[in-house]
Each structure stands twice: as C-alpha cells, then as structure tokens.
Amino acid sequence: MTAGNATNGSTVDTAAPPPRRWSRFAIMTGLLVLALLVTCLLSLGIGQYALSPTQIIGILLQAIGIDTGWAPTVTTDAGVLLSIRMPRLVLGVIVGAALAVSGVLMQAIFGNPLADAGVVGVSSGAAVGAAASLTFGLATFGAWTTPAFAFFGGLIAVFAVYFISRAGGRTEVVTLLLTGIAINAIGGAGLAFLTFLGTTSTREQIIFWQLGSLNGALWPNVALVAPLVAIGTVVALLVARQLDLFALGERTARHLGVRVEPLRMTVIVTVALLVCAAVAFAGIIGFVGLVIPHLMRMIMGPAHLPLVIVSALGGALLIAAADLVARTAVPLADLPIGMITALVGGPFFLWLLLRTRRESGGWA
Amino acid sequence: MIPELSPPDVRLVATGVVVQPNPFARPILDDVSIELHRGEVHALVGPNGAGKSTLFSVLSGDIDPVVGEVWLDGEPLHSIRPRRLAQRRSVLLQQNTVAFSFTVEQVVRMGRAPWAGTPAEADDDRVVAEGMAATEVLELARRPVSSLSGGERARVALARVLAQDVDILLLDEPTAALDLKHHEDVMRLARRRATSGATVAIVLHDLNAALTHADRVTLLSDGRVAATGAPAEVLTADRIEHVYGQAVDVFPHPRTGVPIIAARH
Structure with a gap:
C-alpha cells in the first residue's frame, strides 16, 4: 500500500480544500458580525425614545470617556440606552450564543442532529432549578443562587437524557425525542408544582421563564452570565477537533486516541453551564440550539471548530433580531421572545422533517 | 504474569x-x-x-x-x-457510519488525529493522499460519506485506517x-x-x-x-466440518496449488 498507487493520481484535492474552506469561514464570520452589528444598532435605536445610529455611537463613546459631540444633550436618552436597552441587548446576544453553542455540543456527543436543550428537556430542568430557588426564597450562593440552581437542574436533566437515550455510543432519534418528551413532562410538573407553591410575585417570575423574555435585564445579570458563557464557549473551542472524531462513533474515536469518558463528562458539564447561563435570567428560549447549528452546518459543513464560532455568532444574531421583533412588533407591548423563536423554530423543524423524509425516508 | x-x-x-x-x-x-x-x-x-x-x-x-x-x-x-x-495501532470496525455530512477527505484526515502536534503532522497531506489512492476513493474526496454506498464507505474507513500510518x-x-x-485489493493491501x-x-x-x-x-x-x-x-x-457443522471439499487450485474450500451439497 505504500506510495505505489499514489503517484499516478497526483495529490488531487487533498491540498486544495482547506484554503477554500477557510475563506468561506472568513466570509461567513464577516457577514455574521456585520449583520449582528447592524441588528444591534437598530435594536438600540428603535423604541419609545428613537435614537439615530450616530447618537447611539456618541452615547457609547461618551460612556467610555470619548467625547464626539454626537451624543444627544438630553440625559434621559443616554439613560434609556445605557441602563435599559444595552443590558437587555447584551444579555440577549450572550444567551443566543450560549444556546447555539450548547446545541452544537449536544448534537456532537449525541451523534444526533436533533439534540437541543429545549427539545431534550435540559432547559426545563434548568428552569425547575431556577424556579425552586425563587419559590423557596433561597440565597445559598448569594447572587449566584438562581444560576447555580439552574445549573444543577440542567445538569441532572442532561445526565438523565444522556444515559437513558444512548445505546452503543449513539442515540436513535426517536428514543432521544421520546426521552425529551418525558423529561419535559417531569420538568413541567415540577414547574407547575413550584408555581402552585409560590406567591403571586414568584408565580409571575416562573411564568415569565416558561415564555422566555429579556425584559428587565440588568447589568448585574449580564456580569453573572457573561463569564459562564465565555468559559463554556472556550471549552467548546478546545474540544472541537475531538468532537469531529465523535462523528465516527465512540469506539472509533477511542481508537483514534480520544479519551472518550473525560471528554463526554466535560461536554455534558459544559452544556449544563451554557444552558443554565441562558435560562437563569432569560427563561426558556427554544429552538435556537436546533435551528442555528443546522443552518450553519448546511453552509459551512460539519467540522466543529468553525461551526462553534459561526453558531455562536448566528445564535447571537437570531436572539438580537428576535428581541427587536419582540419589542417592536406590537406597539407598547413586549412579546415573550420564546414565542418568537418558537415561531421561527417550529416551522424550521417541520421543514427539516419533510426534507429528511424526502431524502432518506425520515430519521431512523 | x-x-x-x-x-x-x-x-x-x-x-x-x-x-x-x-x-x-x-x-x-x-x-x-x-x-x-x-x-x-x-x-x-x-x-x-x-x-x-x-x-x-x-x-x-x-x-x-x-x-x-x-x-x-x-x-x-x-x-x-x-x-x-x-x-x-489502528483499528477498522465493521460498522462505519459517520454522523453529519463529513466529506470523504475530512473523514480520511481524521485518521491523522493521533499525530496532531507531532513532527509526523508534516506528512498529513501525503499520507492522506496515499491512503485514498490505495483504496481508490480519491475521486470521492468531496462527497459526503453519508451519500456513499456500503462498499464505498468501507473503503473510506480503510483509507482512514491507512492514513493513521501505524x-x-x-x-x-x-x-x-x-x-x-x-475484496482482492484489500487482501493484497x-x-x-x-x-x-x-x-x-x-x-x-x-x-x-x-x-x-x-x-x-x-x-x-x-x-x-x-x-x-x-x-x-x-x-x-x-x-x-467439525467446527462449522458443514461438510466441505478441499482441493488444490489448478494453477497455484493453494487449497480451495468448497461447501459440499
């Protein structure tokens, strides 16, 4: 098998694709960043107090000590932007990235393109944890209490789904989805019970979780969530190459040198971390982890390193856009963002289903 | 011991x-x-x-x-x-399904994973190309493995094993x-x-x-x-006959003289 056969074929293809793939990645990243910036500017400008892009940039630069003369002289404008619209937008962007990256990670270890925090029940596990901390008025970990409980709830849910639905290193789609239905049902029961136990104000908070909303986001929330998502995303980038090997099945991944068990645990904990960060203050925002990795895979191919990066950007963009719609679609009303993403995600899911059925007779 | x-x-x-x-x-x-x-x-x-x-x-x-x-x-x-x-050592299993639409070349390249960050990484392109040439999958390089036939997938998996170069x-x-x-190609390989x-x-x-x-x-x-x-x-x-519970004839190949086994019926 040595060089004998290789000489007559020249080194076709093997050297060519990487540069092309990298340029595609660069273009995609550039477009997403651009779209994200434009959406953010729009989102910051549109609302009861309309602000022009130059005013926005002026206020932002003023806030970091650079005076351009673009900033409006009315201080309420700066206040609206800096303490209401900005934290909300930044939280949304972070949450979107977290959900999309958690989707990529789950799909990789489940070897299954339908794994998503919402579908599989991790989000409702996390919501039960968060709701419990509120209903019982716990402050075990200070400001971290709600995210911490969300993390434990989410972690229990991921573990449950993972160990129930996997057989021989893979998950059948049907088993995974049915497990998700069961976990979501249990999570729903827990939430219902906690809603029943709670006071009027905790009830309201729990319901707002189930709908998902960025309304009322504050800078301290952002400060709590941002480091968690940063850690989760860095871990995702570090394990990305090994996740590629997981696509060959667990045994083959091990034969190629992957330490399967530690990798699996790392990824599961990271998923719980990302989902808890997303859920703790924004509630259950569904379908981002399903739609974004799918779309990005169609455009970029399945290699995980670029996929994690463009999915993070794509998730951020989706939430930023969805939140803009949530704030502005109905005058003077703030729609739940979970409703918007579900409106996008539900039809997308159906389209995926139809497409897969047409091409290969459905998910086996 | x-x-x-x-x-x-x-x-x-x-x-x-x-x-x-x-x-x-x-x-x-x-x-x-x-x-x-x-x-x-x-x-x-x-x-x-x-x-x-x-x-x-x-x-x-x-x-x-x-x-x-x-x-x-x-x-x-x-x-x-x-x-x-x-x-x-490299291992080829019977089941070689690939999740997601990784291309043939990407999958063969995964065989190089054990060498990432070592001096042997410099040989990646050559060894991958040799593995693909030896299993005749070069012309499939850009195709997703999920679109291939069973036999083609088996050859891609073998190319990946060869790319591991151990x-x-x-x-x-x-x-x-x-x-x-x-079949004969693989045995000769x-x-x-x-x-x-x-x-x-x-x-x-x-x-x-x-x-x-x-x-x-x-x-x-x-x-x-x-x-x-x-x-x-x-x-x-x-x-x-004893192990398989099936009577067989064993006779020499007319040209090479290597024994041939044929089930008796």
Whole structure:
C-alpha cells in the first residue's frame, strides 16, 4: 500500500480544500458580525425614545470617556440606552450564543442532529432549578443562587437524557425525542408544582421563564452570565477537533486516541453551564440550539471548530433580531421572545422533517 | 504474569483471556491465547458466535478481560494511553457510519488525529493522499460519506485506517461489503503492508481468502481456539466440518496449488 498507487493520481484535492474552506469561514464570520452589528444598532435605536445610529455611537463613546459631540444633550436618552436597552441587548446576544453553542455540543456527543436543550428537556430542568430557588426564597450562593440552581437542574436533566437515550455510543432519534418528551413532562410538573407553591410575585417570575423574555435585564445579570458563557464557549473551542472524531462513533474515536469518558463528562458539564447561563435570567428560549447549528452546518459543513464560532455568532444574531421583533412588533407591548423563536423554530423543524423524509425516508 | 522475554517479532499477545458478560454466564472467550507477529497477516476465522469480534475487541483494547493479559510490545495494553496507543495501532470496525455530512477527505484526515502536534503532522497531506489512492476513493474526496454506498464507505474507513500510518492493523471483516475486485485489493493491501514489516490481524468469514492471503490462521470455536498455525494445516476438511457443522471439499487450485474450500451439497 505504500506510495505505489499514489503517484499516478497526483495529490488531487487533498491540498486544495482547506484554503477554500477557510475563506468561506472568513466570509461567513464577516457577514455574521456585520449583520449582528447592524441588528444591534437598530435594536438600540428603535423604541419609545428613537435614537439615530450616530447618537447611539456618541452615547457609547461618551460612556467610555470619548467625547464626539454626537451624543444627544438630553440625559434621559443616554439613560434609556445605557441602563435599559444595552443590558437587555447584551444579555440577549450572550444567551443566543450560549444556546447555539450548547446545541452544537449536544448534537456532537449525541451523534444526533436533533439534540437541543429545549427539545431534550435540559432547559426545563434548568428552569425547575431556577424556579425552586425563587419559590423557596433561597440565597445559598448569594447572587449566584438562581444560576447555580439552574445549573444543577440542567445538569441532572442532561445526565438523565444522556444515559437513558444512548445505546452503543449513539442515540436513535426517536428514543432521544421520546426521552425529551418525558423529561419535559417531569420538568413541567415540577414547574407547575413550584408555581402552585409560590406567591403571586414568584408565580409571575416562573411564568415569565416558561415564555422566555429579556425584559428587565440588568447589568448585574449580564456580569453573572457573561463569564459562564465565555468559559463554556472556550471549552467548546478546545474540544472541537475531538468532537469531529465523535462523528465516527465512540469506539472509533477511542481508537483514534480520544479519551472518550473525560471528554463526554466535560461536554455534558459544559452544556449544563451554557444552558443554565441562558435560562437563569432569560427563561426558556427554544429552538435556537436546533435551528442555528443546522443552518450553519448546511453552509459551512460539519467540522466543529468553525461551526462553534459561526453558531455562536448566528445564535447571537437570531436572539438580537428576535428581541427587536419582540419589542417592536406590537406597539407598547413586549412579546415573550420564546414565542418568537418558537415561531421561527417550529416551522424550521417541520421543514427539516419533510426534507429528511424526502431524502432518506425520515430519521431512523 | 510476565511473559518470557518476547522476541522482537511478537507485537501483540493475548494470554489466557476469559471474557464473561457476568460471573454466572457462559464465557464468550474461554482461555484464549493468540500471538500477532511482525510481518504477518493473521486471519481470525470461525463460525458466527465463536467469539471473533470479542477477541478483536480484546486485542484492540476495547474490552479489558477479567482473566488473562494483553501485551503490546511487552507493555500491558490497558496501561497505554489512548493517544499513544493510536500512534501504534489502528483499528477498522465493521460498522462505519459517520454522523453529519463529513466529506470523504475530512473523514480520511481524521485518521491523522493521533499525530496532531507531532513532527509526523508534516506528512498529513501525503499520507492522506496515499491512503485514498490505495483504496481508490480519491475521486470521492468531496462527497459526503453519508451519500456513499456500503462498499464505498468501507473503503473510506480503510483509507482512514491507512492514513493513521501505524504498523499494527486490526481489521474486522474489512471485505464484507466489497465486490470481488475490491475484496482482492484489500487482501493484497494487507499483504503488502505485512511484507513491509507491519502486523496485520483480519477477522474473516471467507476461508478461501484466509488460505490465499494469510500467513497464519487462528480458528475459533465456541469461545476457544480450535487450532492456530499455517492456513493449510489449520483449515483441513475434517476440522472445518467439525467446527462449522458443514461438510466441505478441499482441493488444490489448478494453477497455484493453494487449497480451495468448497461447501459440499
């Protein structure tokens, strides 16, 4: 098998694709960043107090000590932007990235393109944890209490789904989805019970979780969530190459040198971390982890390193856009963002289903 | 136990291996020993359920036997870390499904993963191209593996194993999905690798392939080694009939003189 056969074929293809793939990645990243910036500017400008892009940039630069003369002289404008619209937008962007990256990670270890925090029940596990901390008025970990409980709830849910639905290193789609239905049902029961136990104000908070909303986001929330998502995303980038090997099945991944068990645990904990960060203050925002990795895979191919990066950007963009719609679609009303993403995600899911059925007779 | 200083041509050894699903069940492997030598193609044959795949898993390090030991170049197999192991032996399984739409070239390139960050990384492009050329999958390079036929996928998986570029190859029924020509290609490939110093173990169903291409055959029956040695000595008409429960004729090939096995009916 040595060089004998290789000489007559020249080194076709093997050297060519990487540069092309990298340029595609660069273009995609550039477009997403651009779209994200434009959406953010729009989102910051549109609302009861309309602000022009130059005013926005002026206020932002003023806030970091650079005076351009673009900033409006009315201080309420700066206040609206800096303490209401900005934290909300930044939280949304972070949450979107977290959900999309958690989707990529789950799909990789489940070897299954339908794994998503919402579908599989991790989000409702996390919501039960968060709701419990509120209903019982716990402050075990200070400001971290709600995210911490969300993390434990989410972690229990991921573990449950993972160990129930996997057989021989893979998950059948049907088993995974049915497990998700069961976990979501249990999570729903827990939430219902906690809603029943709670006071009027905790009830309201729990319901707002189930709908998902960025309304009322504050800078301290952002400060709590941002480091968690940063850690989760860095871990995702570090394990990305090994996740590629997981696509060959667990045994083959091990034969190629992957330490399967530690990798699996790392990824599961990271998923719980990302989902808890997303859920703790924004509630259950569904379908981002399903739609974004799918779309990005169609455009970029399945290699995980670029996929994690463009999915993070794509998730951020989706939430930023969805939140803009949530704030502005109905005058003077703030729609739940979970409703918007579900409106996008539900039809997308159906389209995926139809497409897969047409091409290969459905998910086996 | 520590094996007596193994001569350098013994690469992978299993001694007295017992594998049992639980302490009360009948063992799948019962006191099985096998030696894989440098420069040899070693065929593992036997009827369905004889324990070939389990022995294969033991040799590749997927199953740690409760009783018995496996040694790679004199080191206990279970003490070698996965990455270092991957730099010394490659494994081809029967099932080679690929999740997501990775292309052929991407999958073959995954065979280079054990060498990432080592000086051998410099050879990536050459070794990947050679592996793809040897298995005739170059023209499929840009296609997603999920769109290929069973036989094409099997060849892609083999190309990935070749791209790993190590000198111990463990192949579980690499020819099962292949047509006549590609079947022979794979066996010749194994032969060439062995001739240039590699150690090759192949699980086979086709006894004629074992007779034609293997240097050594181990015949498993009911979780035990029925016979091991030169192919023509192991695969006799009497022993095959006894182990498989099927009468056969064994006669010399008219041109090469290599024995041929044909089921009697």
